[in-house]
Amino acid sequence: MTKSFTEITPALKRRHAAEARFQWIGRVAIVIAIGFLITMVVSIAVIGAGALRQSHIALDVFLDPAEINAEEIKNADFGGVIKAALRTKFSDVTKRRDKRKLYGLVSSEAAYTLRDMVLRNPSLIGTTPKIWFIASDDIDIFFKSHNASGGGEETHRISSKEVAWINEFKKAGDIETRFNSRFFLSGDSREPELAGILSALAGSAFSLAVCFALSFPVGIMAAIYLEEFAPKNRWSDLIEVNINNLAAVPSIVFGLLGLAVLLNTFGLPRSSPLVGGIVLALMTLPTIIIASRAALRAVPPSIREAALGLGASQIQATFHHVAPLALPGMLTGAIVGMARALGETAPLLMIGMVAFIVDVPKSIVAPATALPVQIFLWADSPERAFLEKTCAAIIVLLTFLVVMNLAAVLLRRKFERRF
């Protein structure tokens, strides 16, 4: 009858091997999931990092008094002045096609840069100062990718002539990359080298402000009612089931609601952060209600009983004692909800927040877009240079999400009490 507990029979060996395999399957699954996450974030970050630097080209520009009338600086042809400067530098370029390529070295923004400079300092007229201009997108990408490796071959975007020009600038030290503050300080543009995320960020900020202002008070009030006052009956159950289901409704359906009701029935302004914020608020509401109810539930009944025992009414007990204790938890839920709303794209497409917005929106009714929508738009753009802008915008978006979620975690930790 006795058997050795150390004897490993073939059957036992097989069972232990199965056990080891089973554990490995779990480990591999986790590694795959986390590996995907890391691959995605790192590859986007690597590409996006390029957008932090922008190539600039220096030109000796002769501010010809014949072209620029000191009285009417605004009307002068600064584009022509820059073209002339390029022609002077590369006097061997004669063919029309080559000339067009040559003019394309600097961004179309260069003329405005020059104009503003002369407007600020009219005494420059007649001199030949050295001025740094933003390089155009293809030149920028080429220079940034080959700056480290030196040389550089022609590609289908950059001809051998352009490569030669760039090398000439390089020799003279007249081309360099600088921190791309423009990316953070300007709105969208058709030209990748000029495009920035400020207008989208402002749109997101306005939308989130509206979203928070609506969903937070309504959400916590609903939670307080359901947790503290609602009678246990069919109606309360119905509301509860309804909230749980609403949390799982596809976001695009909220967009359809916004389009049909807010835009077409109520006639609210299309593409505005107001409408975007309302739609996001409706989406976020269930999250906030569910989190707030959990926070209220975590407040021990002894607090309520103590207040009621002192003669407080149920409302006083709730608003003076229970709700303040639950507030950090509610706020945590709200921040998590806001973070989700910040990343939401689909419903905003439905209500027209996909517009091409150059100017930073000034109010919640001005046309605007949002950061994730900007990412969607740039991801769709054919220009190669928008790729790194898209990645950079994603990194900015992820940074905001990380900060918000960290804030939620810290808040929870700070106020977490063991009752």
Place this chain on the structure above:
Amino acid sequence: MLSMNAIQDPVYRDEPAVEADQRDVQPVISANNVTVSYGDKVALSNVSLHAPANQVTSLIGPSGCGKTTFLRCLNRMNDLIDICRVEGEILVAGQDIYDPAVDVVSLRAHVGMVFQKANPFPKSIFDNVAYGLRIHEMTTSKTELQDRVEFSLKRAGLWDEVSDRLNDSGTSLSGGQQQRLCIARTIAVEPQVILMDEPCSALDPVATARIEELIDELRKKFTIIIVTHSMHQAARISQRTAFFHMGELVEHGETEQIFTTPKDTRTESYITGRIG
């Protein structure tokens, strides 16, 4: 030492159970200086106890005295708790079960356990009993499996009540039936030792009486260690009794001796109801 054949050989078929005095007198379980601690907390200190074959040994004592901890050491169920540390030596059938070479899987197949609360799997009655047979691949054919399930249920005194509804869920049975199902599940794999952790604590007196009868019957075939909170139960069913108090084994010996002439005053106080 016999091999797997001894187990696969259907000993249960027709041979009569071997009586205790015919077997070797060597104890089936002997614990020497066992100390168990959870982290910094010592739950059991320096326990030495021997349980002879084909007898029922009761572990009694007030709650928190370490009797369940001791029981769970005997088939290394305490391994499941990360911070639990066991020192000393526990021999089962002469083998040190805390030897690193010991395979807990085969140990537990030989030292079965019945728990405080009946815990049938949410499977059919048949599958509950067949579970151990299947994982240990102890049967080679379907009919053999059926035979063994039937035999185990009969031995657990449950067959007559469930023979016509073997496909019903094990959880559909009454509390007492569930516990007997768990016993049937345990004895199906033919362990040498059955550990029982207060198996009747959740049952009514009638169901308890049935389990007690069953335990007395099973002793012919198995060695049984039972934790109980009821001194009367210990007196009724066990041949030997061990009294635990505050992590110590105060006294152990023949049940009759423990209950009539305890050597230690603490045992006496407990038995007469002054502590516990």
Place this chain on the structure above:
Amino acid sequence: MDDAHTGPIDFTRRLRSRVPEYLIILALVACSLVAVMVTVGIVFSLVFESIRFFTIVPVTDFLFGLEWSPQTAIRDDQVGAAGSFGAVPLITGTLLISAIAMAVATPLGLASAVYLAEYADKRTRDTIKPILEILAGIPTVVYGFFAALMIAPYIRLTGTSLGLEVASESALAAGLAMGVMIVPLVSSLSDDAINAVPQSLRDASLGLGATRAETVRRVVLPAATPGISGSLLLAASAAIGETMIVVMAAGLAANLTGNPLDAVTTITAQIVALLTGDQEFDSAKTLSAFALGLLLFFVTLLLNVAALKIVKHYREQYD
């Protein structure tokens, strides 16, 4: 306050408060009804617009039609002037991509849930779980971008080198990205379900000499099946309703195909295509988006209700 102690105490007297309490209660009730009103609003707006659509295109054509080309022609006499609104290719496309996503998310999510719940020590669990949750926190537009610009070209390259024909916007790329996105949904809900299985069942199995893997496979997982299937239903619902990944990575070609290497389109991708840009509100093309929205809402609602019911029932069973 002093005079409160002089006369006899009147227990019927109500203490004054600045705002009448019934007004506060009323405000609270109103707030909790907002959620109900949102649901009602969704249902009404979708149903109302869909009815208008179905007066132009019969319901049967919509539900059973095999061709989807909503472009209405400029001239009336052009071929296919009215456009065709057969939703079947969109439904199959949605199902294809969701199936791929579930094929990715189910094994990954379940295996990691089992590992975290049954094997990992507390420290590993506390580290890994939040990292997995990040996957659910990343905006879908990022997955869409990654799927379209990195996964799709890679699949195409691999496929071509194997001699397969791969569309540049394949169902596979979108499905893979979506699958990873819903891994945390599957794993965290399955984890809950696994943890809800009473320890006593594990003890019983281990006490009989089963290995941990045998215990998980034969006892824990079967006992947790209702909870796990609830989590899978919720994940499927999320996959069906997901928009940005398919808009960016799956494309708009309404192919009726089961080949994951082909381009397909989905209900959500078509809603976006129909409603972005300029639109006249009364055209069949615009209204069809609401019919698709209604279909989507209905299907996901069914899945959600079923999932929540299963999960709730299961939770009560073991509580």
